[in-house]
Amino acid sequence: MRTRLVVGNWKMNFTEAEATAAVQSFIKMVSAKSTVDVVVCPPATCIHSVRELVKDTHVKVGAQDVFWEDAGAFTGRISPRMLDDAGVTHCIVGHSETRGRFGKLEVPASTVSTFVETNETINLKLKALLFHALIPILCVGETTEERKEGFTEAVIREQLAGALAGIDASELYFFVVAYEPVWAIGTGNTCEPEEAGRVCRFVSSVLAELLDADVAENIRVLYGGSVRAANAGDLFQQDGIDGGLVGGASLDPLEFSRIVMSA
Ligand code: PEP
Numbered sequence: 001m002r003t004r005l006v007v008g009n010w011k012m013n014f015t016e017a018e019a020t021a022a023v024q025s026f027i028k029m030v031s032a033k034s035t036v037d038v039v040v041c042p043p044a045t046c047i048h049s050v051r052e053l054v055k056d057t058h059v060k061v062g063a064q065d066v067f068w069e070d071a072g073a074f075t076g077r078i079s080p081r082m083l084d085d086a087g088v089t090h091c092i093v094g095h096s097e098t099r100g101r102f103g104k105l106e107v108p109a110s111t112v113s114t115f116v117e118t119n120e121t122i123n124l125k126l127k128a129l130l131f132h133a134l135i136p137i138l139c140v141g142e143t144t145e146e147r148k149e150g151f152t153e154a155v156i157r158e159q160l161a162g163a164l165a166g167i168d169a170s171e172l173y174f175f176v177v178a179y180e181p182v183w184a185i186g187t188g189n190t191c192e193p194e195e196a197g198r199v200c201r202f203v204s205s206v207l208a209e210l211l212d213a214d215v216a217e218n219i220r221v222l223y224g225g226s227v228r229a230a231n232a233g234d235l236f237q238q239d240g241i242d243g244g245l246v247g248g249a250s251l252d253p254l255e256f257s258r259i260v261m262s263a
Contacts (some may be wrong), residue, residue: 005036015046016046041062160210172211198204201239207219
């Protein structure tokens with residue numbers, strides 16, 4: 001059985017003082033559950049302090065996004081080399097919010113086109129992370145319309161194939177994929193556990209086709225989309241789900257600890 005993994009995505013939340021308070025209140029409980037791998041992904045401004053707070057525990061620090069070049073004239077971007085230097089071990093790539101595919105639109109619709117991410121940029125980011133031995137957490141998932149039209153599997157297959165183009169299976173031993181239906185992110189509409197398990201198993205089967213069955217066997221597939229302490233147990237019990245990518249609920253230290261306990 002693959003080791004369970006719970007990843008907290010704090011998104012654009014928490015000042016340094018708030019991040020410190022959150023870690024201080026969950027770290028004791030979460031670090032006691034050493035059989036579950038745990039990664040927290042704070043905003044870049046808090047990476048340093050969070051890393052200091054978790055350094056004597058098994059909890060790791062991840063980033064929420066990355067650029068693919070090591071250095072250069074790319075105002076506002078953060079490189080994998082910088083993340084490595086900051087002590088980051090994991091990085092989310094291709095989150096639906098960076099792809100401009102929002103479950104719950106909280107920005108003016110006219111600005112959505114500024115959130116641009118393509119399979120090609122995701123592929124460049126994955127290659128750059130792997131070059132620096134950072135572990136990518138690749139997000140894939142369909143919108144409500146795509147699901148209604150029966151395109152869930154086709155969308156996921158295309159996202160995986162595009163992201164992994166030209167990457168050798170041997171580089172992907174620690175790779176993580178999160179199945180995140182866009183319609184479930186930040187909406188409170190969790191995917192039914194059986195359906196989430198079915199799609200996560202589908203993700204593993206596509207990875208086996210695209211890569212190699214032995215490598216795919218080791219790749220953890222998480223479910224993400226309105227995971228809460230109340231539904232985590234049912235989701236994590238499903239065959240094919242190796243843990244969760246948790247957004248909103250990871251901001252509440254007690255809720256996040258309970259989710260880790262359920263894994
Ligand atoms: C996420 O941001 O990846 C996520 C799953 O968010 P939420 O848990 O808030 O739906």
